[in-house]
Every structure is written in C-alpha cells, then in structure tokens.
Amino acid sequence: MSGRSGHTAGAFDIRxxxxxxxxxxxxxxxxxxxxxxxxxxxKSAGVNINLWAGIGMLVFAAAFITWARLRPIAVPDQPAETAEQ
Structure with a gap:
C-alpha cells in the first residue's frame, strides 16, 4: 500500500x-x-478561424485531461480531525 488514505475525485474533478x-x-x-x-x-482574412479555434480547444482539453490523470486530487475518506473543543 502507498500509505495514503482516501480516493481520487475522478469525474467530480473540476479539470x-x-x-x-x-x-x-x-x-x-x-x-x-x-x-x-x-x-x-x-471574411476572416483567409484563415479558417473556426477550424483552428476548435483544434486549439481540443488540444487544451487533452492537456487538462492529461493533467487530471497525472496529478489526481486525493479526497480523504474521513473528514480531518477538528481542534479540541
């Protein structure tokens, strides 16, 4: 075991x-x-701006998915202990 308790955010990760x-x-x-x-x-100076913007968005999405997979957010199984009452 890795010693870390909890699980990852998975689909609930904002990324x-x-x-x-x-x-x-x-x-x-x-x-x-x-x-x-x-x-x-x-009309856009001969540049297919929709195509290039779409490709850029897909690359950006791939970067976010890669980031979320390589560095998942760990969610503890139990809430952190509170200070003495």
Whole structure:
C-alpha cells in the first residue's frame, strides 16, 4: 500500500468538467470549420478561424485531461480531525 488514505475525485474533478466542455465546443467548431463555405473563410482574412479555434480547444482539453490523470486530487475518506473543543 502507498500509505495514503482516501480516493481520487475522478469525474467530480473540476479539470475533468472543464475538459469535457472544451471537447464539446471544440468538436462543434471543428465540424463548422470543415463544412463552412469558402466565402465565410475569406471574411476572416483567409484563415479558417473556426477550424483552428476548435483544434486549439481540443488540444487544451487533452492537456487538462492529461493533467487530471497525472496529478489526481486525493479526497480523504474521513473528514480531518477538528481542534479540541
């Protein structure tokens, strides 16, 4: 045993929730960036900003998920002892 008591936050870790939101929004932007007409791309100086922003969001989400997996938050099984009453 490692000597640590408790368990990890898992799905309740805020980093996981944020990563999930970025995956959803990033996937939507990637799809919109792939299917949008060329005329819309020309409005943004020829840069497919939806596609690039979506890819950036997916990379950011991957970084958050990696961070949450490598450094999980430990949740104690029992509350900490309070000071003498």
């Amino acid at each position: 996981t929730v944020i990563a999930l939101l970025f995956v959803i929004y990033g996937a939507v932007l990637v799809v919109v960036g792939v299917v949008q007409p060329h005329a819309e791309i020309e």
